[in-house]
Amino acid sequence: SVVPISLMITTTVVKFAQGKMMEEDTGSFSKGRKAQVHTSQVIDSLGKVTHVFSDKTGTLTQNIMEYKGCSVGQIYGLEGLRDTVLHDAHVHMDATYLSKALKGLDGGKRETLTSFFMCHALCHTVEPASSSEAPYNASSPDELALVCAARALGLEFLRLAENQMQLGVSKVFTDLLGPFGYNGSGPFQAELLDVCEFDNVRKRMSVLLRMPSGEILLYVKGADSSILPHVLEQAAKEQCDSHLLTFARQGLRTLCLAERVLSEEEFQDWHSRFKKAKATISEDRADLIHDLSNEVETKRPVKLLGATAIDDKLQEEVPETIEQLRHAGVRVWVLTGDKVDTAISIAMSCKLLTEDMNNFIIDNTTEQRITDILQDALEAESPALTIEGSKLIDAMEDDESRSLLFHAGQRCRSVVCCRVSPKQKADVVDLVKLMDEKAVTLSIGDGANDVSMIVAAHVGVGLCGKEGAQAARSGDFALAEFRLLRRAVFGHGREAYRRNSMVCLYTFYKNQVN
Numbered sequence: 001s002v003v004p005i006s007l008m009i010t011t012t013v014v015k016f017a018q019g020k021m022m023e024e025d026t027g028s029f030s031k032g033r034k035a036q037v038h039t040s041q042v043i044d045s046l047g048k049v050t051h052v053f054s055d056k057t058g059t060l061t062q063n064i065m066e067y068k069g070c071s072v073g074q075i076y077g078l079e080g081l082r083d084t085v086l087h088d089a090h091v092h093m094d095a096t097y098l099s100k101a102l103k104g105l106d107g108g109k110r111e112t113l114t115s116f117f118m119c120h121a122l123c124h125t126v127e128p129a130s131s132s133e134a135p136y137n138a139s140s141p142d143e144l145a146l147v148c149a150a151r152a153l154g155l156e157f158l159r160l161a162e163n164q165m166q167l168g169v170s171k172v173f174t175d176l177l178g179p180f181g182y183n184g185s186g187p188f189q190a191e192l193l194d195v196c197e198f199d200n201v202r203k204r205m206s207v208l209l210r211m212p213s214g215e216i217l218l219y220v221k222g223a224d225s226s227i228l229p230h231v232l233e234q235a236a237k238e239q240c241d242s243h244l245l246t247f248a249r250q251g252l253r254t255l256c257l258a259e260r261v262l263s264e265e266e267f268q269d270w271h272s273r274f275k276k277a278k279a280t281i282s283e284d285r286a287d288l289i290h291d292l293s294n295e296v297e298t299k300r301p302v303k304l305l306g307a308t309a310i311d312d313k314l315q316e317e318v319p320e321t322i323e324q325l326r327h328a329g330v331r332v333w334v335l336t337g338d339k340v341d342t343a344i345s346i347a348m349s350c351k352l353l354t355e356d357m358n359n360f361i362i363d364n365t366t367e368q369r370i371t372d373i374l375q376d377a378l379e380a381e382s383p384a385l386t387i388e389g390s391k392l393i394d395a396m397e398d399d400e401s402r403s404l405l406f407h408a409g410q411r412c413r414s415v416v417c418c419r420v421s422p423k424q425k426a427d428v429v430d431l432v433k434l435m436d437e438k439a440v441t442l443s444i445g446d447g448a449n450d451v452s453m454i455v456a457a458h459v460g461v462g463l464c465g466k467e468g469a470q471a472a473r474s475g476d477f478a479l480a481e482f483r484l485l486r487r488a489v490f491g492h493g494r495e496a497y498r499r500n501s502m503v504c505l506y507t508f509y510k511n512q513v514n
Contacts, residue, residue, distance in 0.1 A: 007508075044493065055444070056346060062312065090144055111176075122207060142255060158187055196289075208296070217261060218297070254309060326413065385408060422453065433457075442457055446462065462479075
């Protein structure tokens with residue numbers, strides 16, 4: 001019943017040494033980065049992990065976006081590579097029909113296409129760069145792909161100088177920009193009035209611009225769930241929904257783009273309040289900015305311009321890593337903000353979901369009761385579960401449904417949670433910790449929106465990705481790629497667990513002998 005005092009000191013020193021060994025392991029080096037150990041005292045917990053919770057974008061995928069196609073009344077770019085191929089930085093698509101559409105379709109369609117690509121070129125926060133491989137510096141890879149697509153088609157973002165956004169205009173667009181007040185010579189200039197930056201609640205961003213014609217335009221882009229509800233034209237919404245489904249089934253990321261014209265009076269009224277909110281230094285500053293951004297984007301209906309399709313390829317050895325984790329008895333849950341069909345397509349490609357699994361899908365189209373579906377999953381053979389964020393809220397309303405969700409997740413070979421917010425990611429991790437005291441959870445992600453999930457887990461792993469260093473700094477460990485998790489868990493984690501057990505036994509033996 002006596003624990004030697006020296007045991008705590010000995011294990012602390014041993015774990016510190018094990019952390020140093022992990023950092024110096026050449027097998028954990030990738031892309032010029034080595035593994036970082038921020039909390040060596042949980043290194044043996046890596047060898048006891050029972051649940052892995054993973055983000056998708058930038059964690060399972062490379063977060064290198066490539067523009068593949070778009071939907072503006074019809075789908076462009078997915079016909080297969082033909083005569084006119086756009087192959088530029090972050091762009092690889094067939095533009096045969098798109099080029100013809102910009103040159104010869106009826107005025108209405110050409111006008112919509114022009115506005116669609118003007119939104120690409122103007123609705124962003126990127127900055128020009130000197131490198132030809134990366135012509136722009138962008139905080140969002142999606143934004144970078146959109147601006148590069150506009151550049152490849154003939155609307156090149158040049159610079160933002162003194163609140164003037166300047167575009168280089170090709171011959172294709174020279175006549176088409178007449179309605180915006182463009183005189184046909186020199187760069188196109190639009191005055192940037194305000195920027196409503198992206199946040200995880202609104203799931204969209206927007207800019208307000210004064211065109212050379214004097215017209216004030218709001219350009220907005222974001223997830224379809226945040227744009228389509230504010231579009232009045234039912235036929236356009238239904239057609240866009242159909243095209244989005246086509247994109248999602250091919251594993252492509254999607255964004256919807258829209259616009260609205262503001263009167264001078266409406267803009268001045270809103271702008272004065274927005275400017276005042278940005279100058280506020282109180283605790284509710286972020287809420288004030290969020291509410292005003294939401295107001296200008298949703299107060300009146302917007303005109304749908306179209307949707308984009310962007311490809312994000314898997315990282316190396318992701319399927320093998322997930323397969324080995326599952327063979328070891330570790331349950332892998334993927335928590336993502338993507339559409340259901342996109343998440344399922346990526347899950348299939350990384351072998352998280354397979355054809356022999358019976359995948360139970362709970363989304364907005366589900367009419368059956370959630371509890372009934374979860375009960376069916378408990379009784380099925382080789383079940384898997386895919387659940388949407390809005391339904392996840394319902395499934396976690398009371399203790400009974402939370403318990404049922406947990407046990408269904410334990411029974412399922414794979415779980416995919418789609419359209420989830422950062423808070424929901426943390427709630428899912430907390431659910432497993434609460435329901436199973438013996439569970440050892442590990443969360444892995446690469447962005448600021450994964451921090452809450454990483455902090456909530458017993459072991460947090462951040463990836464040094466393209467979305468900043470917040471995730472890497474908040475985790476107990478920082479890795480360069482997802483595939484290195486296999487070495488961390490089965491190599492360093494398991495060995496640390498085994499060695500520390502031997503150290504404990506030896507310490508007790510030594511004290512008994514003495």
